[in-house]
Amino acid sequence: MINTMSNPNLLQAIQNSFIGRDTEYPLVDGSSGPRRYLDSAATTLMMQPAFDVARSFLDHYASTHSDLHYAAKGASQAYEWAHERVLAFVGADPAEYCAYFTGSGATAGFNRIAAELSAKRPERDVVLISEMEHHSNDLPHRKHNGETVHVPLMGEGPGYGGIDLEVVTEIVRKYGKRINYLAVTGASNVTGALTPIHEMAQLVHSVGAYLVIDASQMIAHAPVAMADKTMDDADIDVLVFSGHKIYAPGSPGAVIAKSSLLASMTPAELGGGMVDDVYLDKYIPSSALPDREEAGTPNIVGAITLGAVLDVLLRIGMDKIREKEIYLINLAWEKLSAISEVNLYGAAPDVMPRTGTISFNIQGFDHGLTAAALNDYHNIQVRNGCFCAHPYVRELLKPELWALDIDPDAPNSEADVERKRGMARASLGIYTTEADILALVEAIVDLISRKEEILSLYEPEGSNGYRHREYVPAAGAIFNPETALEAALNMQLNCVA
Numbered sequence: 001m002i003n004t005m006s007n008p009n010l011l012q013a014i015q016n017s018f019i020g021r022d023t024e025y026p027l028v029d030g031s032s033g034p035r036r037y038l039d040s041a042a043t044t045l046m047m048q049p050a051f052d053v054a055r056s057f058l059d060h061y062a063s064t065h066s067d068l069h070y071a072a073k074g075a076s077q078a079y080e081w082a083h084e085r086v087l088a089f090v091g092a093d094p095a096e097y098c099a100y101f102t103g104s105g106a107t108a109g110f111n112r113i114a115a116e117l118s119a120k121r122p123e124r125d126v127v128l129i130s131e132m133e134h135h136s137n138d139l140p141h142r143k144h145n146g147e148t149v150h151v152p153l154m155g156e157g158p159g160y161g162g163i164d165l166e167v168v169t170e171i172v173r174k175y176g177k178r179i180n181y182l183a184v185t186g187a188s189n190v191t192g193a194l195t196p197i198h199e200m201a202q203l204v205h206s207v208g209a210y211l212v213i214d215a216s217q218m219i220a221h222a223p224v225a226m227a228d229k230t231m232d233d234a235d236i237d238v239l240v241f242s243g244h245k246i247y248a249p250g251s252p253g254a255v256i257a258k259s260s261l262l263a264s265m266t267p268a269e270l271g272g273g274m275v276d277d278v279y280l281d282k283y284i285p286s287s288a289l290p291d292r293e294e295a296g297t298p299n300i301v302g303a304i305t306l307g308a309v310l311d312v313l314l315r316i317g318m319d320k321i322r323e324k325e326i327y328l329i330n331l332a333w334e335k336l337s338a339i340s341e342v343n344l345y346g347a348a349p350d351v352m353p354r355t356g357t358i359s360f361n362i363q364g365f366d367h368g369l370t371a372a373a374l375n376d377y378h379n380i381q382v383r384n385g386c387f388c389a390h391p392y393v394r395e396l397l398k399p400e401l402w403a404l405d406i407d408p409d410a411p412n413s414e415a416d417v418e419r420k421r422g423m424a425r426a427s428l429g430i431y432t433t434e435a436d437i438l439a440l441v442e443a444i445v446d447l448i449s450r451k452e453e454i455l456s457l458y459e460p461e462g463s464n465g466y467r468h469r470e471y472v473p474a475a476g477a478i479f480n481p482e483t484a485l486e487a488a489l490n491m492q493l494n495c496v497a
């Protein structure tokens with residue numbers, strides 16, 4: 001048996017073990033080849049060893065919360081193990097913190113936390129959030145709290161982004177004890193801007209406010225710790241992330257919160273598993289954590305997949321993963337910033353620490369055209385649009401949009417405007433290679449060199465997209481569940497034939 005703990009080869013072995021990383025797709029010229037997946041900020045590919053753990057569990061599948069048959073005992077223990085892995089991954093002391101799973105991602109966690117924290121301290125009617133939040137870490141707070149104050153960021157124009165501690169200090173001083181909590185992303189899903197989370201904790205704790213961190217874009221890219229032992233009063237109260245953004249598609253969202261905080265709140269969701277007893281006229285919620293926060297039958301398979309991923313990443317070491325990503329970010333930034341026709345957003349990585357999420361536009365190309373042409377001609381998969389962070393994207397685009405006589409903040413704009421009001425986004429994962437980055441750069445250079453031809457080959461589709469005028473991918477090139485089901489059923493029928 002090879003010792004996998006901190007094995008120097010583990011990172012390399014894992015990078016090459018993602019399901020679907022090399023799936024082949026056709027190109028306009030009739031050839032086909034493996035894709036380059038640069039859309040990890042939207043969702044990551046599945047880590048094969050974690051999938052294998054989940055598959056093994058299915059041989060023993062049963063529900064949790066019982067110990068009296070072997071399968072249920074195994075399921076309960078494995079589900080508990082998944083909780084322990086989450087706590088270990090963020091260095092949370094189990095005596096102080098509790099982890100629970102919720103919904104299909106971080107969104108469910110934010111809705112729960114916003115409802116619970118606002119109900120706990122209605123006298124604190126202000127919530128602070130930054131201007132770079134994903135809508136999931138914005139709208140739930142607006143819904144449940146009296147006043148939501150959006151905290152401005154550093155810099156301006158295309159370089160806008162990253163938390164300005166002086167600005168936050170001023171705002172915390174202004175609203176003082178009216179602030180219930182500050183909810184801020186650990187890393188932007190548009191520019192990758194990283195937040196100094198422990199400094200933020202100190203600041204808000206000075207007025208008795210809580211700190212809620214959206215770790216959705218940070219968790220797979222940088223080491224995350226609930227507390228920084230070198231700083232006083234710098235521990236995070238609540239941290240939320242999505243399992244599908246850390247190589248476990250199909251897994252739930254995770255919330256890590258101080259147990260004392262959860263124990264003092266009424267659970268937002270009710271049902272089986274979270275009560276000690278129910279009578280016709282009353283019910284008694286359980287005091288056990290995480291049970292009281294996990295009403296209903298949990299996503300056991302997803303939680304175990306996530307637990308396995310986190311264990312693997314702990315064995316590799318998140319510092320090593322960050323180191324590799326920094327190398328790729330710097331390489332991409334250096335090459336892309338040298339192309340005068342490319343606009344990059346957020347400040348350079350040496351000025352603003354950032355994760356491997358790089359949003360850009362090619363001058364003269366709408367964001368949808370860039371994404372479509374990268375896919376059709378180069379097999380490079382990037383996302384485009386406003387990435388559910390509309391206020392932040394509009395702020396970054398202001399100078400460009402003003403130059404085109406477009407009002408960045410005009411509500412419900414025409415499709416022609418929406419096609420300009422967005423970006424393309426290349427985002428990295430642990431499986432991204434130097435070759436992927438160089439291929440992206442080369443592809444962008446190619447599109448720029450054929451600008452007129454590319455513009456004439458595509459027509460707009462909807463408010464966001466572009467379609468090639470002549471090229472249509474062959475039937476079967478894109479996943480179709482019915483075809484996959486037919487193949488699966490045929491395999492079963494062959495077994496009985």
Ligand SMILES: Cc1ncc(COP(=O)(O)O)c(C=O)c1O
Pocket residue numbers: 041042104105106107108134136137185187188189214216217242244253388
């Ligand atoms: C920063 C950030 N927060 C929250 C979310 C919401 O995550 P989910 O859709 O998994 O609930 C996302 C998803 O893109 C995100 O990037």
